[in-house]
Amino acid sequence: MKKIAVLAGDGIGPEVMEQALKVLVAVQKKFGFELSFQHADVGGAAIDSHGVALPESTLTLCAESDAILFGSVGGPKWEHLPPAEQPERAALLPLRKHFDLFCNYRPARVFKSLTAACPLRADIIGDGFDILCVRELTSGIYFGTPKGREGAGEDEYAYDTMGYKRSEVRRIAHMAFAAARQRSGKVTSVDKANVLTTMVLWREVVLEVAKEYPDVKLNHIYVDNATMQLVRDPHQFDVMLCGNMFGDIISDEAAMLTGSMGLLASASLNTENFGLFEPAGGSAPDIAGQGIANPIAEILSAAMMLRYSLGYGEAADAIEAAVEKTLDRGICTADIAVDRSQAVNTAEMGDAIVAAL
Amino acid sequence: MKKIAVLAGDGIGPEVMEQALKVLVAVQKKFGFELSFQHADVGGAAIDSHGVALPESTLTLCAESDAILFGSVGGPKWEHLPPAEQPERAALLPLRKHFDLFCNYRPARVFKSLTAACPLRADIIGDGFDILCVRELTSGIYFGTPKGREGAGEDEYAYDTMGYKRSEVRRIAHMAFAAARQRSGKVTSVDKANVLTTMVLWREVVLEVAKEYPDVKLNHIYVDNATMQLVRDPHQFDVMLCGNMFGDIISDEAAMLTGSMGLLASASLNTENFGLFEPAGGSAPDIAGQGIANPIAEILSAAMMLRYSLGYGEAADAIEAAVEKTLDRGICTADIAVDRSQAVNTAEMGDAIVAAL
Ligand SMILES: [Mg+2]
Ligand SMILES: [Mg+2]
Numbered sequence: 001m002k003k004i005a006v007l008a009g010d011g012i013g014p015e016v017m018e019q020a021l022k023v024l025v026a027v028q029k030k031f032g033f034e035l036s037f038q039h040a041d042v043g044g045a046a047i048d049s050h051g052v053a054l055p056e057s058t059l060t061l062c063a064e065s066d067a068i069l070f071g072s073v074g075g076p077k078w079e080h081l082p083p084a085e086q087p088e089r090a091a092l093l094p095l096r097k098h099f100d101l102f103c104n105y106r107p108a109r110v111f112k113s114l115t116a117a118c119p120l121r122a123d124i125i126g127d128g129f130d131i132l133c134v135r136e137l138t139s140g141i142y143f144g145t146p147k148g149r150e151g152a153g154e155d156e157y158a159y160d161t162m163g164y165k166r167s168e169v170r171r172i173a174h175m176a177f178a179a180a181r182q183r184s185g186k187v188t189s190v191d192k193a194n195v196l197t198t199m200v201l202w203r204e205v206v207l208e209v210a211k212e213y214p215d216v217k218l219n220h221i222y223v224d225n226a227t228m229q230l231v232r233d234p235h236q237f238d239v240m241l242c243g244n245m246f247g248d249i250i251s252d253e254a255a256m257l258t259g260s261m262g263l264l265a266s267a268s269l270n271t272e273n274f275g276l277f278e279p280a281g282g283s284a285p286d287i288a289g290q291g292i293a294n295p296i297a298e299i300l301s302a303a304m305m306l307r308y309s310l311g312y313g314e315a316a317d318a319i320e321a322a323v324e325k326t327l328d329r330g331i332c333t334a335d336i337a338v339d340r341s342q343a344v345n346t347a348e349m350g351d352a353i354v355a356a357l
Numbered sequence: 358m359k360k361i362a363v364l365a366g367d368g369i370g371p372e373v374m375e376q377a378l379k380v381l382v383a384v385q386k387k388f389g390f391e392l393s394f395q396h397a398d399v400g401g402a403a404i405d406s407h408g409v410a411l412p413e414s415t416l417t418l419c420a421e422s423d424a425i426l427f428g429s430v431g432g433p434k435w436e437h438l439p440p441a442e443q444p445e446r447a448a449l450l451p452l453r454k455h456f457d458l459f460c461n462y463r464p465a466r467v468f469k470s471l472t473a474a475c476p477l478r479a480d481i482i483g484d485g486f487d488i489l490c491v492r493e494l495t496s497g498i499y500f501g502t503p504k505g506r507e508g509a510g511e512d513e514y515a516y517d518t519m520g521y522k523r524s525e526v527r528r529i530a531h532m533a534f535a536a537a538r539q540r541s542g543k544v545t546s547v548d549k550a551n552v553l554t555t556m557v558l559w560r561e562v563v564l565e566v567a568k569e570y571p572d573v574k575l576n577h578i579y580v581d582n583a584t585m586q587l588v589r590d591p592h593q594f595d596v597m598l599c600g601n602m603f604g605d606i607i608s609d610e611a612a613m614l615t616g617s618m619g620l621l622a623s624a625s626l627n628t629e630n631f632g633l634f635e636p637a638g639g640s641a642p643d644i645a646g647q648g649i650a651n652p653i654a655e656i657l658s659a660a661m662m663l664r665y666s667l668g669y670g671e672a673a674d675a676i677e678a679a680v681e682k683t684l685d686r687g688i689c690t691a692d693i694a695v696d697r698s699q700a701v702n703t704a705e706m707g708d709a710i711v712a713a714l
Contacts, residue, residue: 160555162516228612
């Protein structure tokens with residue numbers, strides 16, 4: 001029996017989480033495995049109940065679990081707090097750090113029935129595309145040292161350091177190649193090896209790791225060209241392997257190109273495949289409590305959890321297929337409905353996906 | 358009388374340059390100013406004639422001129438040379454360095470008659486968009502020190518330094534605000550001030566400079582969000598102000614979004630408004646010598662030269678209007694023609710634009 005730490009959080013978090021658990025319960029029966037769900041407070045809810053966004057008890061529960069299924073945190077109620085105490089920063093960053101969640105998977109997939117929402121021309125989109133952005137999450141220029149400011153007046157100089165260790169590049173590259181094996185077998189490494197020394201090392205290590213995956217195709221692309229090629233023809237990509245900053249940029253562009261940002265899941269993993277799974281979107285306080293939020297991103301995050309942390313790849317496939325089938329049948333929540341008067345609510349969407357399993 | 362150093366270079370360079378000069382001759386009559394054109398070798402042509410991509414005589418001519426009108430350099434003939442001696446690196450980088458051309462203007466404009474070529478959905482494009490990317494070109498992470506590699510084995514560490522001095526941010530910000538004044542009066546500064554110390558200084562200085570331009574509207578956007586917003590709605594941007602690396606990324610994405618990369622001009626300027634003006638595309642050796650290349654990017658580069666280096670803004674406007682009128686009349690070279698059998702050649706396009714003046 002696998003233990004899941006369920007951190008529903010704030011805003012629409014609890015509503016969409018309820019549907020994800022419903023789907024997990026249905027799928028575990030079908031595939032003959034058992035999950036135990038342990039709930040704990042996080043984010044604003046935890047600030048209200050425990051005084052901090054990530055209580056010790058929540059962290060302990062996570063450490064005793066096989067994976068963390070996360071909802072969303074934050075909302076206007078906690079915006080007056082100092083930045084370091086706000087739900088997003090005080091809950092997610094410590095979780096990433098504590099469990100060394102260095103690997104961020106961000107799928108950007110356009111479902112066939114939703115291609116009309118895509119900002120690209122119909123002949124470019126075709127039947128939709130399916131990209132997995134693999135972003136290194138704990139190193140690179142956002143964390144590099146030294147950084148600071150020195151000097152005064154017009155000569156004042158501010159600086160940051162981009163840096164990677166060979167071992168850091170190696171472990172994220174392995175995550176990309178391993179993911180590609182479960183997909184279309186292609187890795188595109190995004191770098192800027194023509195000008196950045198860090199990226200020369202990056203490319204060297206990626207080439208080394210590639211030798212261990214002779215069945216996976218590898219190519220390299222400069223980050224500026226990558227932003228162009230995503231627009232010109234997103235179908236050319238399967239797995240995009242990126243450092244922290246380039247992954248931040250590329251995964252967001254790819255997400256926007258799907259046209260359905262509310263449907264996107266994400267996973268943050270460590271070397272033991274322990275991970276935190278959460279919708280890429282936010283807590284949407286404006287529609288919280290109304291029962292109309294789209295639960296698909298949370299449900300797809302649960303599928304990623306099955307695939308990447310728990311080793312239940314078939315069950316994950318089944319959930320994704322059920323989501324696709326449901327959308328193909330024209331069942332949509334308000335955020336993606338062409339005719340909003342026909343939209344289903346959060347629970348109805350969850351039920352429809354369970355029925356499609 | 359203003360002196361123009363004409364460096365046509367290799368590939369299609371000389372062919373498209375001929376048309377740009379034709380247009381300049383026509384416009385100077387109309388607006389009552391006089392230009393003198395001095396030709397010199399550059400790139401592969403200069404390697405063949407002088408043994409180096411940037412001969413001393415060419416550099417001297419440039420120094421004695423009011424602006425440099427550049428064609429394009431490079432081609433298969435010189436690809437066997439060591440990278441540092443190849444036409445692109447050995448001609449353009451020293452020119453930028455010698456004249457301190459720190460400011461790169463890259464317009465990304467969709468002409469109304471060419472919106473169908475744009476990769477975005479028709480309802481997003483509308484009648485086209487018009488963005489000017491202002492990129493700092495001589496500092497930032499591509500040139501920052503220290504950079505290098507240290508350690509060995511799995512601990513080997515490679516690093517680069519992103520850095521800006523207050524004075525460097527100030528001068529590029531001024532270029533952005535000045536350009537915005539001649540356009541729609543809006544600057545969007547692209548940064549990552551939420552995580553990078555360099556970008557905190559960047560934003561501070563941009564805010565300071567903005568006070569000197571109360572007529573220009575300023576807003577700030579994170580680079581990852583910028584790549585998304587460009588796709589979602591490019592019309593929201595007028596001037597995008599970027600550091601070197603972010604400008605590299607953003608200007609390329611914006612260029613691709615126009616769908617007509619062959620039409621894009623560029624300018625690299627110093628604090629005295631001395632500059633080098635060139636098409637954003639390359640030397641296209643595959644079609645060189647056939648007289649079918651599209652001269653519009655070179656002609657629009659000549660217009661930028663009139664506007665930004667020579668102070669003939671009205672003449673620049675006239676050229677841009679003539680290009681638009683020509684395209685509206687359905688006159689297209691093969692690269693942008695819907696029906697290639699109706700395409701005009703390089704000289705015919707030049708003549709049509711002169712006629713439209
Ligand atoms: Mg981002
Ligand atoms: Mg570029």
